[in-house]
Amino acid sequence: MRKNLNVIAAYSIMMVLILMVGIFQSWNIALSIFNLCLISAVMTMGANIQWGYAGLINFGIMGYTALGGLAAVLISVDPVQEAWRAGGFDILMCLWLIIVMVLVIRFILKNFEKSKLRTYSIAALIITGIIIIRVTAEPGIEKIEAVNPATTGFLGGFGLPIIFSWIVGALFAGGLAFIVGKVALGLRADYLAIATLLISEIVIAIIKHEDWLTRGVKNVIGLKRPAPYEVDLQTTDWFISLVEKFNSGKLSVIDNLADRQAALNQLVIEGSSVFVKLCYSGLFLVVVIILLILTQKALYSPWGRMMRAIRDNEEAANAMGKNVVKQHLLIFILGSAIVGIAGAMLVTQDGLFTPGSYRPMRYTFLIWVMVIVGGSGNNFGAILGGFVVWFLWIEAAPISMFLINFFTSGIPETNTIKAHLIESVPYFRFLLMGLGLLFIMRYRPKGILPEKIEIK
């Protein structure tokens, strides 16, 4: 109990902060912060597995998040029959061509000695393959995108419940990580960072511009939900009576029947959105707890010990007969898959998929700040990092607004510098994040909750 005191204290403070937002601002804001904190926590757990367990740097988090989001779209949206009839055959043809191309390349790689000729023939194969695929796909893509472009214009998905996409998102992200890992894992750490960052940009470019698959920058809206809709809740009897029971004290003060009914309606509307958010919180919490148990088990298992050995001394681990390359690839896939789950969760919560919103600042660098600030190598630290940093990211604007007003209280409102500062309040969050990261790196390089390995 005592040795975990700092963990318990840190989490209690965090919970109190979120509760305070609920009391002073509103429960709606508090819950949406809490939900995104949970999603961020899943992302940081993924990054922490790679960085904290194995020392692999992955700046491609944005790409895996977006792939998770793509999975949510492909799983939950109903298939667009018309588009499939128009261009489905061409697309399937293309898919088949890609598979053939990959198999041929694999065949060449397996059966021929490494030589210049082999390299050039593979390059020629890829280039002609891309041209053939483009020519085959072009008419199909045009036809698909012409099908009712205002609302569909894409192939749609499988029409399954969106919750399945959490697993499929993990598979997608894991698949991408396999390819990236094969290509880039041999690089030195800072090059791995740049390479993964650039590859994730390529992924975003594809998701943004292949309209037949994702609707691109036109966004996919109105995805199915695992939680009930607010509008339905507001007309459901049991929910209204629940809200009535919950607020009976407040309602009984009002004498006038009409007024009481109006107040109740208002409470039901507020309550419905809180209830929906609570449903999401429950779902996300389940995911976080399952992942936490699994990652903790992994950390203290022989496999976790091996990963730490590889991280701390690659040559020694190699000499002990551990396959470093294989383990690096494995952990790269595992971590990225977890990030993929988070991406699918994010789209599930928002109910919309906006490829234009995936930017490295928000989905890569911010997640890294979370990992470093929270404590790399410690799962509780990583989750805490997700909570603290996301909380500050959201609350930075009100906090800095308060500080500006506090320090410039003597200066009249019309002062241009004060007005300029107040206008640029949204950008203080970058300052806060940067300074936070620099201070933690300097004075507490292992994070708020440092890695602590007990030998049992």
Next chain:
Amino acid sequence: MDFVNAIILLLNYIFIPALTYGSQLALGAIFVTLIYGILRFANFATGDMMSFGTMATILFTWYFQSLGVSLGVLPTALLAIPFGIILMILYMLLIDKFVFKYYRHQKSPPVQFAMVSIGVMFVTQAVVRIIIGPSDRRFFDGEKFIIKAREFKEMTGLNEGLALKSTQVITIFVTIVLVSLLFWFLNRTKTGKSMKAYSDNEDLALLSGIDPKKIVLVTWIIAGILATIGGVLYGLDKSFKPFTYFNNMLPIFAAAIVGGIGNPFGAFLGGYVIAFSEILLTYAYKKFFMYILPESMEPNSLVQLLSTDYKFAVSFSILVIVLIYRPSGIFKGKVL
């Protein structure tokens, strides 16, 4: 005649824009490569440092404009660049003193430096946005075109026009002068040579009496000059927006690595490799083929290898290919 038209078409839409864009990337890439070679880390704050220098220059440009000072046909920003550079260098030295110096003395691994530079990136981004705001700003004044497309058509009687913007000429000219000066400095002066020695082998350089403090100072000064001028040239040619500058970091990194990181000449050429391949692969060649092929063979489609949306993706793919097949870059930089 058709052949000349085709050449002019390529000049106008591919060669000149790519040369301009390549010059802007090249300056940034030399900046990245110098920091990497001498201070030994991948600087993720590259794009934002460039935007800081540009912001400083813009502020001085506005000041000069308010005083009524101008260079006539040339943009006022050229006059403001030296002042922008001074501010940029001061900012860089300040950051070095409070942030990077500590890790240099600790001999931290490059990854830690990279992480710290992300902190610097956040802070710089905030500073720029708080001072000048996130919106798009144009600060170009003076004469916009040297040759207008219509004038060119009238002058030569060709079908295709050739437009030459003054910013394009300024960019290419300034880049040539600056890069030649830089290579002269690195190869001919004592300080430059000691910088190269320090980059090649730190311990040996220290043994032979090279002062590391001076090397670091000179590196930041050169970096400040390159970052400011590169940023201002890009801003003059297109426009200044902090977010675009942040994004430009990625092709700049690609250029530095493709050229061979740690090798300034490689970075210089890498900028052009990236720029030309981006534009060559995403240009629609339909009109070009209409000029050079007989009428019966004219293409129906756009003859575009990749849509322009994939401009960035092209440079990143080149980088990935280079990383797989020639990790030290085209011109033998440090092995990764």
